[in-house]
Amino acid sequence: MQWNGIVANSLTYPFLLKACHCLKMVEMIHTQMEKNGFFSDIFVPNALIDNYSKFGALGVKAALRLFMVMGDRDVVSWNSMVGGLLRVGELREARKLFDEMPERNIVSWNSILNGYVKEGKLEEAFELFENMPQRNIVSWSTMVMGYSKACDMDMARALFDKMPIKTLVPWTIIISGYAEKGFAKEAIALCDQMLQDGFELNDGAIISILAACAESGSLAVGVKVHDSIERHKVRCSIAVCNALVNMYAKCGSLDRAWSVFNGMSKRDVVSWNVMLHSFAVHGHGKEALHVFKRMKKEGFNPDRVTFVGVLCACSHAGLIDEGIQCFYTMEKDYGVVPGIEHYGCMIDLLGRGGRLKEAFMLVHSMPFEPNAIIWGTLLGACRLHGATELAEKVRDHHKLDHSDPGNYSVLASIFAAAGDWDGVSTVRLRMKSIGVQKPSGASSIEIDNEVHEFTVFDRSHPNFDSIYQMVHRLAQDLKRVVHPKDATLLVEAMF
DNA sequence: TTAGGGTTAG
Secondary structure: OEEOOEEOOOOOHHHHHHOOOOHHHHHHHHHHHHHHOHHHOOHHHHHHHHHHOOOHHHHHHHHHHHHHHOOOOOHHHHHHHHHHHHHOOOHHHHHHHHHHOOOOOHHHHHHHHHHHHHOOOHHHHHHHHHHOOOOOHHHHHHHHHHHHHOOOHHHHHHHHHHOOOOOHHHHHHHHHHHHHOOOHHHHHHHHHHHHHOOOOOOHHHHHHHHHHHHHHOOHHHHHHHHHHHHHOOOOOOHHHHHHHHHHHHHOOOHHHHHHHHHHOOOOOHHHHHHHHHHHHHOOOHHHHHHHHHHHHHOOOOOOHHHHHHHHHHHHHOOOHHHHHHHHHHHHHHHOOOOOHHHHHHHHHHHHHOOOHHHHHHHHHHOOOOOOHHHHHHHHHHHHHHOOHHHHHHHHHOOOOOOOOHHHHHHHHHHHHHOOOHHHHHHHHHHHHHOOOOOOOOEEEEEEOOEEEEEEOOOOOOOOHHHHHHHHHHHHHHHHHHOOHHHHHHHHHHHO
C-alpha cells in the first residue's frame, strides 16, 4: 500500500485501519497486510480484530475468523475479540471466550462486566464485580452506570459514595442519572460538590448532563450547568451549544433555546436541525420553515434529520400541501432519499389532516416494511378522527407489534372515543390473555427545582387532595368555555 | 483493548 511514495509499514497500518469507515476498506487493508507479511507484530492482527468489530455482525464474524487462525494471541487479542462480540450483543459467546482466556487483566474483567450491565443483568454484574480479583475506577463507574440506568439511584449512589477514587466520568454519570430521573435537587447538590472538589466540567460532562436534563425536563439543572459554563467564561463548543439549545427546547423554554442558537458564532448542521425540530414540535411550523430557509441560505446542506424536522413542522402546523410538496421533491432537490422515518412523518401529516385513506395507501405503497411506529402513527390518526373501521384494519394487520402494549391501548382509546365499549373490553381482555401490560404514562412538572410525576390512579403525592380539587375546578371551567363534546373528551383525557 | 457525550417519525 503506497500513498505519495510513502509505503505503509506495521506501525502505520493500525492508523490506516482506524481511519476506515466501512468493512470493505478494512478487508482491503487486511489483504495488503497479508501480502506484505506484517503479521509478525502482534499488534497488527489485534488492530484488525478491533477495527473489524466496528462494523456490525459481519465485521465481528471476520474478526472471529482471523482470531481463530492466529498463532500467537496475547491478552489484548482476547480482549478485543470479547469486546467485539459484546458490541454486537453476543453476551453468551463473549462470556464463553472470557472463560476460556488463558490470562485476564483488568480490561478483560471490565469488558465482561460492562457486557452484563448493558444487558441490564445487574445481579450477574454485581456478583462479577464482587468477585473480581481487582477493581479500578472503570469497574466502579460501570456499576454506578448500571444501577443508574436501571433507575436504582439508591444503589448507584451507595456505590458512588464508596468509590475509593473519583474522576469526572463517575461524577458525570451520577449527576446525569439524577437529572435524567428528575431528581433536580440531588443533581444540583452533587454538581456543587463536584465543583467544590476541584473538578471542572468538560464538554463530555456538560453534554451528558444536558442530555439527561432534556430527557426529564429538568430545567433547573440545565440552567445550573449553563450558569456554571458562563461563570467560568468557557467558550462553548458547537456540540455544547447544540446540547444547550436542545435542553432548553425540550424543557419547554423555546425562547432561551432561540437565544442560545442566535448567540452561536459557528453552527453545524446539527445546530440547525435541533432548532428547526424544536420549533416544529412546539407547533411553530412557520418559524421552523423559516429556520430551514435560513440554513440553506447560509450554505448548509439539509440531511435526513433536517427533513424529519421540516415534515414534522408541516404536520404540526397543518401545512399539508407544503409537506407533500417537500416530501416529493426532497430527493430531486437535495439528494435525500426518503427513509422510513420520512414516510412516518408523511403518514402523520396526512393522518392528522384527516386524509386517512391517503395515509393508508402510502403505508401500502412505501418501499419499506411498515414497523410498529408506522402502524402506531396510523392508529393515532384513526383515534383523532374516530375512524373505528380503519383502526380495526390496522389491528388485524399481522405486522402490528403485538408485544407493544402502547398499540393496544391506542386501539382501546379509539374504540372508547367511538363509544364502542365492547371493542374496548375485547382489546383489554386480549391484552390480559397474552400478558401484555401497559406501562402507565406519566406527566411531570417542575416546581422549585423538584420534578413532580403523576400517573393514573397515583395518590401518593402529599398534596394529592388540593391538586385534584384544582383539576376538578379546571374541568368545570373547561366545560363552560369549549364545546360540550370537546370538553367531555378533554376531561376524560385528564383522568 | 475497559466507564459518561448534541438532532431523528406515534
